[in-house]
Amino acid sequence: MKKKLSIKDIAEQLNVSKTTVSFVLNGKASENGVSQAMQRKVLSYIEKVGYRPNKMAQGLRTGKSKTIGMMVEDISDTFFSTIARKFEEILTTKGYKIIYGSTENNTDVTKELIRVFRNHQVDGYIIAPPPGIEEDIKALIEDGVPVIIFDRPLTELDVDSVLVDNYRGAYKATQHLLANGYKNIVMVTLLSEQTQMRERERGYRQCVEEAGGKPAILKIRYHEKKEKAIADIEQYLKNNRKTDAVFFATNYLAENGLEAIANCKLAIADRIGVVVFDDSNWFRLFKPSITAISQPIEAICTEVTNLLMERLEQKKEIAPKAIVLPTNMIIRNSSVPVKKAGRT
Amino acid sequence: MKKKLSIKDIAEQLNVSKTTVSFVLNGKASENGVSQAMQRKVLSYIEKVGYRPNKMAQGLRTGKSKTIGMMVEDISDTFFSTIARKFEEILTTKGYKIIYGSTENNTDVTKELIRVFRNHQVDGYIIAPPPGIEEDIKALIEDGVPVIIFDRPLTELDVDSVLVDNYRGAYKATQHLLANGYKNIVMVTLLSEQTQMRERERGYRQCVEEAGGKPAILKIRYHEKKEKAIADIEQYLKNNRKTDAVFFATNYLAENGLEAIANCKLAIADRIGVVVFDDSNWFRLFKPSITAISQPIEAICTEVTNLLMERLEQKKEIAPKAIVLPTNMIIRNSSVPVKKAGRT
DNA sequence: GTGAAAGCGCTAACAG
């Protein structure tokens, strides 16, 4: 077992003090008047023996762990894992590591997660918050810990946040369906208090009502069994034969909904239009390919990390920013009847 | 800013020594003869003020960080993110957090990742290793750090590992295609040294040769541009009109390959059979639905974490175990010609 | 049964 060497060893070997080594290590050598020659000597020796400072000791001393705590609903969800990858990419270049936790969109789980992260002394938080977590986040902020919220807003809390315009995204999706001649659009969404879901619903409602229609909404419970979800959607479709388009509020719902549509033997596009909120790599391969509202993942990540770094580096008070990004509609064939426009 | 309290504060408030509090905290109270009354007193006070020990200090003292370093090729890949979620679920119950890093299947990136993880004093490693990392892993093991390898073998290194029988999975896939009457099967795989890919290739070759055919393999570069990958596969299909089935070595290749097949207007199942290594939630929704070789993700995760916990808890030497799990073929419609059996 | 004290590896104020 190769003995891990400490700053003390380095200092002894070099016949200098720990301070000098520490200064060099932290780039404070010049400002503390360590000679260039000495700096080079230390640096090259460190390089040679492959010394790396112990983060634990550093963390204990400085109160900084150089890790960021990321909390999302479920890290296995494509949307979040793609984001996790981007965060990693960006934060790594800044010398940070990420520790993650899945909230399951559950307040208690999240509270516990925050506690654990605090114990680990994470330097900052990136959170897609579940409902009812306002108080805990507020406490964090009051303690001066950088927190960036994304994906879901936290109303009544002044905090840095990066969101997507769910309302407009849903509105545009609905509008697009109406423009393509679909008259009876049902929105399939989650039975959930999540604000972003409510916003999507609001966008849909608004658009339908403006067009003089009446909204039809089917809600599925969050962790509903796949079979039950499919059966429910199927049932709805059978009881409402006039329905000629479906707007799925999430990717995950579409997974079940598309199966339900297949079971009902309804021809997508011609007999029933389909638009999904959140894109998937696979959608372009479906026949017909599936129209989707895609979130600007790249932009979300850079905005979040920018805000975070700002907080991390800034010492002076800065007012929280709320950034809202537009969605992007990717029109494919599922929302365009063949008679009017597309090929399947 | 709420002052974070330390064990010293607790001790002072309670008029006992830090030692006593520490013993209670670590469940070593009874064995060190702290009275029941005192234990209850400490516990209830701690509960009341919400004290939680500082992991950094604990880590510095004990050399344990209670975090596990997970390194996979790319955390945004569904396979790995699903696994990450499961790891999290299991390790959380044991009091561990996970810090992750994406290797990009690159040796240097991985080396650096290992260094960073070491600095962070992670207690154990879960690694899907890139080629050429043997030496570094060996060094880790010699230092007595628990390391569990998964997904890809590290030949010539005696280390705990959990793998899937890629050879047999590929063999079975090929056999299944042959059994369904497909004669000219091409395997589309990655131009890669990764052992698991080589094993899949070997399984395919073996099966084709046993049947008296001659293997046909199309290799795509790893981070190839999507358009180029699609064009290459398309080209192959056009130049080899006799090809009547495709075996995709990964999910990711299938994404492009299915598009190529669509571009060539070849009817999946009837004109061209398709099997994919690695399942996707979306495959059952394709028309026709896509036959896949699925990896036992649940089992992989429990085996990996079991091995890890064993190493973490055990003090005595134990011989490394190599666990190989079987794959599971999910026969859907893409590999069964309609004339013979299925519906689309 | 309980407490004092050493020390994990590091940073940074303060001496020299």
Place this chain on the structure above:
DNA sequence: CTGTTAGCGCTTTCAC
């Protein structure tokens, strides 16, 4: 310009 030293918060040996 460089070194000495005092902790950061915790665990654990050893003495009372």
